[in-house]
Amino acid sequence: xxxxxxxxxxxxxYVLQSxxxxxxxxxxxxxRKLTGTGIVGSNxxxxxxxxxxxxxxxxxxxxxxxxxxxxxxxPAAGTKTNYASDFxxxxxxxxxxxxxxxxxxxxxxxxxxxxxxxRDFAETRAQDEHxxxxxxxxxxxxxxxxxxxAAASGATGLGxxxxxxxxxxxxxxxxxxxxxxxxxxxxxxAIQGAARAQGFLDAMGMAWKDYEPDFAYLITSPEVMASLRxxxxxxKPL
Numbered sequence: 322x323x324x325x326x327x328x329x330x331x332x333x334x335y336v337l338q339s340x341x342x343x344x345x346x347x348x349x350x351x352x353r354k355l356t357g358t359g360i361v362g363s364n365x366x367x368x369x370x371x372x373x374x375x376x377x378x379x380x381x382x383x384x385x386x387x388x389x390x391x392x393x394x395x396p397a398a399g400t401k402t403n404y405a406s407d408f409x410x411x412x413x414x415x416x417x418x419x420x421x422x423x424x425x426x427x428x429x430x431x432x433x434x435x436x437x438x439x440r441d442f443a444e445t446r447a448q449d450e451h452x453x454x455x456x457x458x459x460x461x462x463x464x465x466x467x468x469x470x471a472a473a474s475g476a477t478g479l480g481x482x483x484x485x486x487x488x489x490x491x492x493x494x495x496x497x498x499x500x501x502x503x504x505x506x507x508x509x510x511a512i513q514g515a516a517r518a519q520g521f522l523d524a525m526g527m528a529w530k531d532y533e534p535d536f537a538y539l540i541t542s543p544e545v546m547a548s549l550r551x552x553x554x555x556x557k558p559l
Contacts, residue, residue, distance in 0.1 A: 344437075346440065349444055355454045357447065359538075364378065366378050374413055375410060377408055378411070379407070379408040381405070416449055418442065418445050418446075420434055466494055466496050469493045478494055479493045480493070481493060481527075482496065483497075496528070497527045499524060505517055505521055516552075517552035
């Protein structure tokens with residue numbers, strides 16, 4: 322076999338050999354992606370056929386009812402219960418992913434560049450969706466922390482969720498401040514097993530209170546995942 326040559330104009334991604342064999346695809350070893358895991362799904366209220374570049378979703382807010390006691394002697398009308406609605410706007414976006422095809426490249430390399438990009442399109446789309454989802458989650462986390470930052474830091478928030486606060490008060494922010502404590506601490510002679518994850522479990526209870534979900538998606542590093550497993554706190558990787 323001769324020395325690999327990558328100087329073919331218009332086909333610099335190929336390695337040329339004296340004996341040409343078919344190309345095979347190397348497996349992708351990127352980090353696991355958030356999309357396709359069930360963490361997100363389609364919204365049935367979004368109707369793309371009736372929208373332009375900008376769409377809108379509307380919904381009714383939960384009731385805060387006023388309950389009256391009926392009387393046979395008092396003809397006065399009771400207090401009415403009012404309900405409210407809200408909406409959000411969103412702007413659509415379009416991604417592009419393309420390649421060029423040099424006519425001579427396929428003859429020399431025995432590989433179709435357009436077929437290659439077609440094979441990789443699913444990976445490209447999944448990675449783009451993952452990047453967008455991760456950016457949204459980071460933005461939400463920063464927004465909630467800023468909303469709930471305590472007054473001592475110059476903000477007007479109330480310092481994050483606790484077991485006793487009103488969860489509907491947005492000034493707390495949807496986050497829990499564990500201070501210098503770690504979500505999962507190292508094992509000691511006195512603290513073993515799931516007790517090591519006390520901070521993490523407390524944070525779940527403080528954030529959700531009575532509405533703690535049956536299951537939740539956890540985005541974590543391999544190091545934290547190993548700590549949770551060693552603490553005997555069961556998790557299932559995506």
